[in-house]
Amino acid sequence: MDALAEDLAALVNRESLLTEPDYLMTYECDSLSFFKQRPRAVVLPRTTEEVSRILAYLSRKGIPFTARGSGTGLSGGATPVEGGVVISLARMDRILEVHPRDRCALVQAGVVNTALSKALEPLGLHFAPDPASQPVCSLGGNVGENAGGPHCFKHGMTLNHTLGLTLVLPGGEVLHLGGPCGEPDLDLAGLVVASEGTLGIVTEIWVRLTPNPETFRTLLASFRSLEDCSRAVSRIVRAGIVPSAMEILDKKSIEIVEASVNKAGYPLEAGAVLLVELDGRPEEMERPLSAVEEACRKEGALEVEFAKDPEHRMKLWKGRKGVYGTAGRLAPDVYVMDGVVPRNRLAEALHRIQEVTDSRGLVCPNIAHAGDGNVHPTICYDGRDPEQAQKAEEAGREILRICLELGGTITGEHGVGLEKLSLMPEMFPPGSLRVMRRVKAVFDPAGLANPGKLIPLEEP
Amino acid sequence: MPGVEKRGVPRDLPAWFQQSLDCVHCGLCLLQCPTYQLFKVEPDSPRGRIYLARALAEGGTAPSVVLKEPLEHCLDCRACESVCPSGVGYHLVLEGARETVAGQVPPRFKDRLKLFFLDAILTRPRVLRLAFDLLAFWERTGLRKLTRLFLFGGLKRMESLLPPIPPKKERRLPPPRSAPGGKPRARAALFTGCVMTELFGRVHYDTLRLLLLHGVEVVVPQTQFCCGALSLHAGSRERAMELARLNIEAFPRNVDWIVFDSAGCGAMLKEYGRLFEGTPLEAEAKAFASKARDVTEVLVELGIETPPGRVELKVVYDDPCHLCHAQGIRSQPRKILESVPGVELVESADPERCCGAAGIYNIVQPEISERLLDKKVEEVRATGADAVATGNPGCMLQIRYGLATREGKPMEVFHPVEILARAFEDGRTRR
Ligand SMILES: Cc1cc2nc3c(=O)[nH]c(=O)nc-3n(C[C@H](O)[C@H](O)[C@H](O)COP(=O)(O)OP(=O)(O)OC[C@H]3O[C@@H](n4cnc5c(N)ncnc54)[C@H](O)[C@@H]3O)c2cc1C
Ligand code: SF4
Ligand code: SF4
Numbered sequence: 001m002d003a004l005a006e007d008l009a010a011l012v013n014r015e016s017l018l019t020e021p022d023y024l025m026t027y028e029c030d031s032l033s034f035f036k037q038r039p040r041a042v043v044l045p046r047t048t049e050e051v052s053r054i055l056a057y058l059s060r061k062g063i064p065f066t067a068r069g070s071g072t073g074l075s076g077g078a079t080p081v082e083g084g085v086v087i088s089l090a091r092m093d094r095i096l097e098v099h100p101r102d103r104c105a106l107v108q109a110g111v112v113n114t115a116l117s118k119a120l121e122p123l124g125l126h127f128a129p130d131p132a133s134q135p136v137c138s139l140g141g142n143v144g145e146n147a148g149g150p151h152c153f154k155h156g157m158t159l160n161h162t163l164g165l166t167l168v169l170p171g172g173e174v175l176h177l178g179g180p181c182g183e184p185d186l187d188l189a190g191l192v193v194a195s196e197g198t199l200g201i202v203t204e205i206w207v208r209l210t211p212n213p214e215t216f217r218t219l220l221a222s223f224r225s226l227e228d229c230s231r232a233v234s235r236i237v238r239a240g241i242v243p244s245a246m247e248i249l250d251k252k253s254i255e256i257v258e259a260s261v262n263k264a265g266y267p268l269e270a271g272a273v274l275l276v277e278l279d280g281r282p283e284e285m286e287r288p289l290s291a292v293e294e295a296c297r298k299e300g301a302l303e304v305e306f307a308k309d310p311e312h313r314m315k316l317w318k319g320r321k322g323v324y325g326t327a328g329r330l331a332p333d334v335y336v337m338d339g340v341v342p343r344n345r346l347a348e349a350l351h352r353i354q355e356v357t358d359s360r361g362l363v364c365p366n367i368a369h370a371g372d373g374n375v376h377p378t379i380c381y382d383g384r385d386p387e388q389a390q391k392a393e394e395a396g397r398e399i400l401r402i403c404l405e406l407g408g409t410i411t412g413e414h415g416v417g418l419e420k421l422s423l424m425p426e427m428f429p430p431g432s433l434r435v436m437r438r439v440k441a442v443f444d445p446a447g448l449a450n451p452g453k454l455i456p457l458e459e460p
Numbered sequence: 461m462p463g464v465e466k467r468g469v470p471r472d473l474p475a476w477f478q479q480s481l482d483c484v485h486c487g488l489c490l491l492q493c494p495t496y497q498l499f500k501v502e503p504d505s506p507r508g509r510i511y512l513a514r515a516l517a518e519g520g521t522a523p524s525v526v527l528k529e530p531l532e533h534c535l536d537c538r539a540c541e542s543v544c545p546s547g548v549g550y551h552l553v554l555e556g557a558r559e560t561v562a563g564q565v566p567p568r569f570k571d572r573l574k575l576f577f578l579d580a581i582l583t584r585p586r587v588l589r590l591a592f593d594l595l596a597f598w599e600r601t602g603l604r605k606l607t608r609l610f611l612f613g614g615l616k617r618m619e620s621l622l623p624p625i626p627p628k629k630e631r632r633l634p635p636p637r638s639a640p641g642g643k644p645r646a647r648a649a650l651f652t653g654c655v656m657t658e659l660f661g662r663v664h665y666d667t668l669r670l671l672l673l674h675g676v677e678v679v680v681p682q683t684q685f686c687c688g689a690l691s692l693h694a695g696s697r698e699r700a701m702e703l704a705r706l707n708i709e710a711f712p713r714n715v716d717w718i719v720f721d722s723a724g725c726g727a728m729l730k731e732y733g734r735l736f737e738g739t740p741l742e743a744e745a746k747a748f749a750s751k752a753r754d755v756t757e758v759l760v761e762l763g764i765e766t767p768p769g770r771v772e773l774k775v776v777y778d779d780p781c782h783l784c785h786a787q788g789i790r791s792q793p794r795k796i797l798e799s800v801p802g803v804e805l806v807e808s809a810d811p812e813r814c815c816g817a818a819g820i821y822n823i824v825q826p827e828i829s830e831r832l833l834d835k836k837v838e839e840v841r842a843t844g845a846d847a848v849a850t851g852n853p854g855c856m857l858q859i860r861y862g863l864a865t866r867e868g869k870p871m872e873v874f875h876p877v878e879i880l881a882r883a884f885e886d887g888r889t890r891r
Contacts, residue, residue, distance in 0.1 A: 018501060020526045026502035026511050033485045044500065071502070072487040090500035110500075112491060135543075136490045262545055325545025328484035 004063070008043055008085075011053045016091070018042040027086050030071045030078040031133075034335065034383070034393075035418045039066070039080035044088045048166055048174060048203040051087065055201065056172030058085060064448045065170075067197035069110060069138030073145060074336050075417030077196045081452055087201060089140050095119055096204065103209045104163055104180045109140025109202045116207070125209040128155040131413070132321040140202050146194035148413040150245035150320070151277070153371030155210060157413065159193045164206035167192055167199065170448045180206050191439070196415050197450040199443040213244070213279030217289050218307035220316055221296035222270035226250055226354075229272040230347035232299040233370040236276070237343065239295060241288045243371065247275040247320050250350070252365035253378075257319040260326040264319025270302060274370070275320055277313075323367050324378055330363050331380035335392050338414035339403035343373040349406055353377050356398050360391045374412035375403070397423070416454045424456050475737075476556025479549045480514040483507065489540035489550075494814045494832055495533050503530040506540035506550055513557035523564040531558055533828060535821055536693055537781035537814040551786075555692065562695035574694055574824060582654050583686040583703055589631075592658040596625040617826060621861045623659060630661040634668045634680045644677035645762070649711050651720040651729060651752075654686040656853045666881035667721045667755045673884060674762045678719075681710045689728035690819050692735075704732050705741065708748050718748065721755045721877060723783035723852035724819065730787065754783065755877055756792040756851065764795065767883035770802035775879065776845035777805060778836070778859065779812045780852035793851055793876045800883045808839040817858035833862040840871070847872040849879060 005019040018024060019041050028036040040063075045051045058065050064084040071078050080086050092108035095116060099105065100123045107116060113134040117126040130149035131137055137147065143165065148157040164178025178189035192199055223229040229248055236243065249257070254266045254273060266273050276292050278285055293304050307313040327334045341349040350366060357364035357379060368375045377399055381392040400410045400423055410420050410427050424433065436455045443449070451457065489506040490496050502508035509530055515521045531554065540550050567575070581587050598604050604619075611619050633652055648671055652664055671678050685707050688700035707729075711718060720726040733746035753761075775797055783789045790812075797805045816822055816832030836859065840848050848859050848871055860873045 018503075022512060022515075022521050022524070022527050023501070023503045023530075025515060025521065026505075026508035029485070031485050031487055042501075070487055070490060088500070093500070115491075133486070133488065136487050260545055260547060261542075322545035325484055325486045325488055326547075328482050328486070328546030328548075332481040334484045 005041055007057060008041055011057055012043060012045055012050050016044045027080065030073040030076060032074050032076050032419060035076040035079045037080045037082055039084055039086040042086045042088055044091045046091050048168065051168045051201055051203050052172045052174055054087065055168055055170055059171045059446060059448055064451050066450045067201045069141030070136045072133040072137045073141060073417065074414040075419040077144060077415050077417040077453055079418055089138060092203060100125060102180060104206055105209055106204060106206050107139055108204055110138050113137050113139060113142060120209060124212050126212055127207055128161055128210040129158045139205055139207065143193050143202055143205060144196050145413065145415040150247050150369055153246060154242050154244040159190060161208040162189060162193050162205060163208055164189050165192060165202050166204040167202055169200045170444045170446060178206065196417060196454045198440055198454050200449055215282045215285060216277055216279050216313060217285050218277045218313045218316055219292065219304055221274045221301040221304045222267045223272050223301055225271040226350045227347045228300045229274050230350065232274055232296045233346065234344055235295040235299060236292055239291050241291055243276045244279045245277040246371040248368040248370045249273050249320060250366040253323050253367050256326045256329065256365055257323060260322060262318045262322035262326065264315050266319060267303060275316060323365060327365055327378045327380055331382050333381050333383040335379040335396060337377045337396055337399055338411050339375050339400050339408060340412040341373045341375065341403050341406045341408035345406045346370060346373055349375060349402060352402050353399050356395050360395050362391060362395055372412060373408065418453060421456055474556055476552045477517040480510050480553045482546045482548045483510045484546050489544050492539045492543050494535060494537065495828065498828065498831055504533055509534060510553055513553045516557055516560055523561040525565060528561050528565055531561060535814045535818040537818060538785035539781065539812065542785045558695040559697060570824065575696060578691050578694060579699060582690060585685060588654055588658060592625060592631060599625050618823060620865060621857055623857065623860060626659065626661060631658050633657065633682055634664055636680055636682055638668060638672055638678045640672045640675045640677060642675065645675035646716045647677045648717040648719045649715045650678055650680045651718055651725060652684060653722050653725040656722045660853050660856065663721050663875045663878060666877045669881055670759060670877055674759060674765060679712060684710045687725040687728040689724055693819055701735060704735055708744055717753045717758060718751045719753055719755050719758055721875060723780035724854055726752060726754050727782035727786035754789055756796050757789060760792040760795050764799040767800060767880065769883045771800050771879055771883050772802040773847055774804045774806060774845045775847050775849050776808050776840050776843045777811060778840065778848055778850040780850055780855045781814050783851055784812050796876045796880050797849060800880055803879060806843045806845050808843050810839060815855050815858050817854035819854060822858055833858060837862040837866045841868045845871065847874055849874050849876045851875055
């Protein structure tokens with residue numbers, strides 16, 4: 001055991017520490033295996049005090065660190081930094097307090113998204129943000145990336161459901177920002193959301209709880225083309241309807257879902273499908289539902305199908321949520337992109353993205369949270385072939401530039417991490433980047449908290 | 461995947477390595493994995509193990525005791541496969557990695573003991589019979605009670621895992637051929653396995669009775685062997701193939717089904733085709749595998765007859781991993797139970813999570829096994845059921861042992877077909 005390992009072992013116990021090179025290797029990357037960096041050690045604290053002790057020690061030694069929840073991030077946020085230590089929050093998985101009447105709960109950062117909603121089930125409450133990774137991703141990770149999901153169109157992203165948090169600063173100081181009643185003035189807790197572990201480590205979170213909708217109505221409309229499908233989305237929004245979710249899947253996505261364990265019964269002959277869900281009180285559902293159906297038909301829907309029962313609904317959703325993993329059958333590596341375009345340019349964006357990947361001979365199923373104009377092209381390639389890897393990276397870059405050109409952004413919910421770092425100067429003017437750096441320096445003057453992520457280090 | 465060519469992957473690499481490339485590192489399997497649930501570390505997760513296996517194949521790491529540990533912690537329960545959207549055949553990756561490591565890391569005493577136990581006893585029907593005769597003698601003479609006083613540690617655990625040895629007549633194989641009354645609807649051969657016969661032979665008789673009642677003619681090859689699963693999982697492919705070959709030879713070709721009542725054996729029989737891929741025996745092995753059926757599958761397919769009797773029992777069904785995850789059989793055993801008048805079927809919190817038996821895992825990895833068993837016992841007791849039903853000998857032993865060694869209300873453990881057979885056997889009301 002080297003000196004670092006011995007010191008860390010003295011701060012926590014031996015069981016909370018991994019130092020064998022083989023084990024460290026499994027922490028080289030998050031779900032984006034494009035970037036890899038082996039950490040020097042992995043620590044698995046169980047309490048805020050332990051985190052504080054570890055950070056105080058690391059800061060004395062000038063060792064950088066990276067927080068990791070479940071490692072399902074898609075932009076390299078939890079990829080270790082060179083010479084750094086990984087702090088895994090996975091064992092901080094306790095729900096500490098639940099206040100059903102105030103609709104809030106205090107949880108440790110390692111609690112898994114669906115584990116919380118499952119525990120709240122008897123109370124008729126849930127945590128609203130529903131990333132497709134929700135059976136595994138941690139709430140700390142959701143805060144880190146400001147995660148969203150299909151149902152965020154109506155219910156909002158993680159930011160809208162974070163009332164407060166406990167943040168351990170790189171020196172070891174413990175801050176309590178906000179609380180069960182939220183942050184009255186300057187919303188510092190809100191600042192930490194989406195900061196990708198660059199301001200410190202979140203150990204506890206006050207989350208807002210949402211009552212489970214009384215009913216859901218889910219429909220699946222199939223279209224000849226992506227264009228028809230996107231136009232239907234605009235028509236639905238123009239009609240003043242706020243579905244809780246609106247998801248587009250293109251032809252390739254339909255094909256791979258239908259050939260996987262998540263087979264959902266999407267029509268194989270369609271050029272695109274639109275999955276729409278409405279939630280609310282039963283008596284309020286019929287009018288908007290028929291309006292959605294009408295909008296789809298007006299835009300030339302080939303077929304409109306309603307979920308028959310809860311199982312059917314689950315099946316329709318499982319198919320959608322499985323697209324990314326399912327794409328793994330197409331090639332050894334999968335690069336899930338995340339960009340945003342204004343909703344009325346969605347059809348154009350989807351079309352141009354397809355051109356980008358087609359022209360490079362890359363297979364790329366595409367899905368979109370249509371309500372938010374959030375697109376997730378999924379580029380399939382073989383990372384062992386340098387030429388293909390380069391093509392994939394180029395295509396990714398070009399896709400994000402298209403998003404910017406159309407007036408959108410380079411990330412909807414997966415964050416910047418390492419992946420999009422070099423595009424930050426294209427997205428933000430130098431002044432904004434400078435302010436970001438200053439904000440980071442206030443929390444982390446020595447630059448030890450996940451450095452080199454999210455905010456470019458040097459002046460462009 | 462039909463119609464989709466995996467691009468850029470050289471075809472000459474081992475199949476298990478190809479499987480590891482299907483993993484996109486999404487992590488959706490993490491929380492399904494019982495060992496990840498316990499330890500919350502990557503190397504003890506499916507994703508981490510695949511990562512290590514891939515590194516092993518690509519030369520990113522070398523076999524070592526360190527690498528071996530997380531591979532040994534794996535229960536091979538295949539819960540990860542049930543949720544993997546990319547359809548990674550995880551068990552193939554595990555087998556491949558274990559074999560690679562086994563070939564290069566000198567076995568420890570424990571491993572050698574395990575292999576000896578498998579090679580010399582479990583997989584040799586005559587030796588196994590003799591061993592159980594001795595055990596029965598040990599028990600009948602009261603020596604078992606006596607030895608219990610002196611046992612400690614691992615041996616004490618093993619002694620309490622072993623249920624009372626059933627009477628000799630239950631441990632005999634059913635007759636070579638039994639015909640139903642009337643013209644048979646189908647013809648089946650019964651696979652009896654190794655431990656199942658010695659400890660749960662009564663289930664074979666119930667399976668036989670139910671098949672006959674449903675109009676199926678049943679043959680029972682009198683010389684058959686262990687399915688080979690335990691050897692394969694221990695990294696000894698050769699021995700597994702030898703056993704598989706012996707079984708393929710022992711079974712008649714002119715049957716519609718090869719019926720088993722042990723989920724673990726069944727999962728293995730269904731894999732025989734793959735085991736012999738690229739060998740002269742491939743076609744025959746595939747034919748054999750395609751006929752393999754769990755008894756609950758067959759009964760549901762035939763249409764379960766309503767039994768004349770009742771069994772008043774509140775039952776919780778627990779899914780054997782090798783039935784639900786490996787074979788995708790979930791509803792059939794429940795249908796069997798629901799078809800019994802008087803039975804109230806209830807569900808526990810997580811019936812698909814491994815109980816910790818996992819072949820001989822409960823003997824070689826006692827600590828993890830006991831922790832998983834704690835959870836299992838707690839969850840089945842919380843249902844308030846009188847009995848647990850599960851269709852695999854390992855799980856039956858493990859759960860019986862778990863209930864006996866943990867405080868709480870006594871519960872019985874059955875194979876689902878036992879309960880159905882009882883309802884046919886007598887119209888009398890139980891309890
Ligand atoms: C199959 C799949 C589907 C996905 N679908 C979606 C989706 O629909 N919507 C979406 O938004 N995302 C999605 N993601 C991305 C990812 O799941 C989310 O970003 C999620 O919030 C990450 O959580 P995690 O626990 O895995 O965090 P990690 O990947 O471990 O970490 C993410 C970032 O947060 C930081 N972090 C983690 N924990 C803490 C903490 N306690 N304190 C401070 N910083 C911390 C890390 O340093 C890192 O920068 C998907 C990913 C996969 C694999
Ligand atoms: S779910 Fe499948 S693809 Fe995803 S990490 Fe697990 S094994 Fe790999
Ligand atoms: S087989 Fe079971 S124990 Fe092994 S990795 Fe998969 S889920 Fe985990």
